[in-house]
Amino acid sequence: MKPRFLWLAPWLALACASCSDSAGTKDPNTADGGGSGNPNPSPDAGHDWSVFSSGTEVRVTVPESGRAYVRFDPPGAVQVSGDPKASTDWDLALEQYDVYTNGGASGTGRGSAFGPIDAPSYSAATPPQVPLMFTDKTGGAFVKWYAYDGDTHVLYSRYHVAGIQDGTRRWKVQVLGYYGERDGAPVSALYKVRYAELFADRVGDTVEVTNLDGTAGGLTADPNKTSEFLDLSNGARTMLTPAAANASNAWQLGFRRDTIGANGGVGGPRGVTSIDFDDAATAGEALAQVKTRTADGEKARFDAINWASFEGKTLRGDRVISGFGDAWADRNARTPAYAAWVVTSAGGEKKYFIGFTSFENATATSPGTVALRIKPFKE
Template sequence: MKKTIFFLAALTAALTFASCDKNNGNNGGDTGTEVSIEATKTGQWHYFSFAQNQELGVADDSDTSWKERTDWDIAINKYSIRTNSGDSTTSGQGGVYTCEAGVTFASLTAVPAGATFEADKTVTETGMGGETTTTKSTATVIQFQLDANGDKVMPPVYLPSPVYIFRSADGSKHYKVSFTQYQGIGADGATVSGRVKFTYAEL
């Protein structure tokens, strides 16, 4: 009887350890870490580090000091995203790979062979406020439903973005990211855009 009890206890401990080990691994197979970013103000970028799991600071679009820094991996301004790459940096080696439709956060366990990472570019866009020029990634927190002419449906209809793989600023690590929220409820009960949530895990 004592041997049976000891065996069951040992088996339970082994299973518990195996479960914890799986959840704490960095092979992309865990449930990930959830992050909330209050990027509700247009023109302000929130800079985030995956390695440190924290927001490093907030800066206006005109603040170029962050181009010199390599401690941030992504930045968020409402639905726009920056990676520490291309025109957003002087030396960063970040970038983004957009996963194919049908790829889920859970199913993605490694960087696909031959994956090409896109760098940030400076773009000029025309909107209700006229022309604006900014530097950003092709990745976005959400996507917009388009009409037959390729224009945004108005009022906007938000669609989920695909799963992304972001390369770290130093180019040594890769993180899968799923954006799960763009809008939240404010203190007055109204819907607020830019209350971003995402889940990430190292691959």
């Protein structure tokens, strides 16, 4: 059966493939429960990797296909019997250059993650404040649509332009805002977007839509609460529950809290694919820079996209996203990021600091043997 979009996860945090079945528990060949043995080579001598000297080192070999699993208590690499998605015997899963937590779209646990955090925070006497924990969810071109201000807890649109393809038809979409007004009071998750259909010889009229209702009853993400879904082909707006959206072809884009999803891949049955034309710029976008952007100032970015902009590009259906995203590794350099994460265990009651310290025998599709450090996070 084709998977459907999992609208139950309230927050953001990559490709979802079939989980490999394995038997047994802890694998002594891939875990060093006490952090003994030779130190891992530093992937970047320009950083002080000694900040990760505390905690327990775990070494896990990530296969070219399939998944490797890590447990936090006791720390180690594990093999999981039966259906891994139904198991709470693991806390992290590594698949090629993706990391997942055991929660939301990835598992039946209550796992979640927040990061990246500055690497020295891992060993700081006073741990950082963590405002949000992100549960794994599905997403695609809109995964990075906003920048988050942790001081004010405000979301700012990056004004990236997304390309949407549905069969032979194409659109461009730009998110203009996340905050609207209801009964004279400001309300989050009331979206404003603009879009236009693209043709080989011209661009259609620009349409602006306001107050797209992604509130879904608030932060509780009750699956029985509806949110709004948009059909770009005719402008129809439909309120649907997550279950109804999973079975519906009546929409192309869905809005639920901070999540924008497309109806394709694990996102739904319609076969919609998408791309963020500005994705490559995300890593260099400072929050201060994003906060200065306006709908008028970013109109030129929107206007620049046409039918030909899609040529030679890879569009994909939605997929599973975690709080690690692409930030935990430099795939081109085949090195881990100099950063830390806070991760909730599958049981949901404990948080841990995680830092990745080296990749050994990495390839284009797998980081090889990954060394990571795990220690309890003291709030």
